Amino acid sequence: MNSNLTQYKNPYQREIEANQEWRQTLRLSEWNVQQIVTELVVNQFMMNNPRDEGYQFDGKIVFDANNLVDKAKSDVFIDNSFKWDETATQKRPAIIISRSNSSYANVVMNQSIGNNIAESQQHKMAITSMGVGISCISDNMGLAERLAEFVKQPFLYFQEQIRRDFCFRQFKLVQIDPPQPFTESKNHFLVMINLMTTFDAAWVVQGQHLKLKTMSRTIFDRVAQVPLTNQ
Numbered sequence: 001m002n003s004n005l006t007q008y009k010n011p012y013q014r015e016i017e018a019n020q021e022w023r024q025t026l027r028l029s030e031w032n033v034q035q036i037v038t039e040l041v042v043n044q045f046m047m048n049n050p051r052d053e054g055y056q057f058d059g060k061i062v063f064d065a066n067n068l069v070d071k072a073k074s075d076v077f078i079d080n081s082f083k084w085d086e087t088a089t090q091k092r093p094a095i096i097i098s099r100s101n102s103s104y105a106n107v108v109m110n111q112s113i114g115n116n117i118a119e120s121q122q123h124k125m126a127i128t129s130m131g132v133g134i135s136c137i138s139d140n141m142g143l144a145e146r147l148a149e150f151v152k153q154p155f156l157y158f159q160e161q162i163r164r165d166f167c168f169r170q171f172k173l174v175q176i177d178p179p180q181p182f183t184e185s186k187n188h189f190l191v192m193i194n195l196m197t198t199f200d201a202a203w204v205v206q207g208q209h210l211k212l213k214t215m216s217r218t219i220f221d222r223v224a225q226v227p228l229t230n231q
Contacts, residue, residue: 028128028167034097050150055150077091127200132195134193137182144179
């Protein structure tokens, strides 16, 4: 039997083999995925001015040292959900990034994808699926709709590049909800952008077993009295 057929390889291992210079350094978790989406939204505003694309709102955001301390100074407030800073969270328009429940699927027996017997290591993995929501909030329904249209661009146009760069199994824009009244304030409107992500949760179990020992031997040829070459 061909031993290559028995070795499990996820999509990222295949990409590493295709590009030896590439290395995955970011461990994907629920929090990290939410942070990645937040960073992508911020970059969209930093790298692209909405007015240059015909949008009638000021989207200039520069997160310099002052803005990191006081985000209320930015033209649009961008942050993760459940940040209870009243001076910033009351600012409109606002973009809030949240996440839904995460679910796990074990695609291989005992979650095991490999082992290192000499080091008593078991390499395990589970596939995680999680939704991410981007709430675009404004005091004007049309503005909330246009804000969501601008924010969705990188997730719709470059979702394949995002998937490869951050090593997702799946990363895509799946739905944009219609405008609806914002629950916390009847004078504001909300448009929700829904993303679906799938990524690997991998870990290593290190056992406290005794290390395997090896002993070297040299086999001599009885006739020539020299060591065998292929040993």
